[in-house]
Amino acid sequence: MVALSKRGERNFFEFELVKSKQFERSGPLSLSLRKADTKHQRIDLNLIVDDIQLSKKSVNLYEPIWIHRADDPQPVQIVINKIEKDHVRGYVSAPKYRQSELSNVSYLQPPANATPSVAQPRTQPEDQQPNSSPATQPPGQ
Numbered sequence: 001m002v003a004l005s006k007r008g009e010r011n012f013f014e015f016e017l018v019k020s021k022q023f024e025r026s027g028p029l030s031l032s033l034r035k036a037d038t039k040h041q042r043i044d045l046n047l048i049v050d051d052i053q054l055s056k057k058s059v060n061l062y063e064p065i066w067i068h069r070a071d072d073p074q075p076v077q078i079v080i081n082k083i084e085k086d087h088v089r090g091y092v093s094a095p096k097y098r099q100s101e102l103s104n105v106s107y108l109q110p111p112a113n114a115t116p117s118v119a120q121p122r123t124q125p126e127d128q129q130p131n132s133s134p135a136t137q138p139p140g141q
Helices: 002-007 097-102
Strands: 010-018 024-025 029-037 040-051 052-060 065-067 078-085 087-095
Touching: 002 024, 010 024, 010 029, 010 097, 029 078, 040 065, 052 065
Parallel strands: none
Antiparallel strands: 010 087, 024 029, 029 040, 040 052, 065 078, 078 087
């Protein structure tokens, strides 16, 4: 899990759920185990995503559940690794950055620690100043 989180742009949240009607927070989601079938290696799961309650029935061991949230550039993934009697383990994989955070980044701006370069006006030495043209001299000279 540590190698995966260091390698990519995703956060990983491990969880352990006991059969209950109470929800437990795991990353951006709240999860509740409703039923665990050890013989067939399936579970029934309730989720709260963005204040909406969802139900997933007959989720198999290692079967990914993909949830597309409104402000995430990539979906959130839920995977169950171990199913025991009234107890499961797994992880939630979520994007590190929200879409609103990614849209605020401008690739044209220099990094914050870079020193800004100020453009100096180019001047010529006085001995190389261009001569006044006859058209700009006042009449009579």
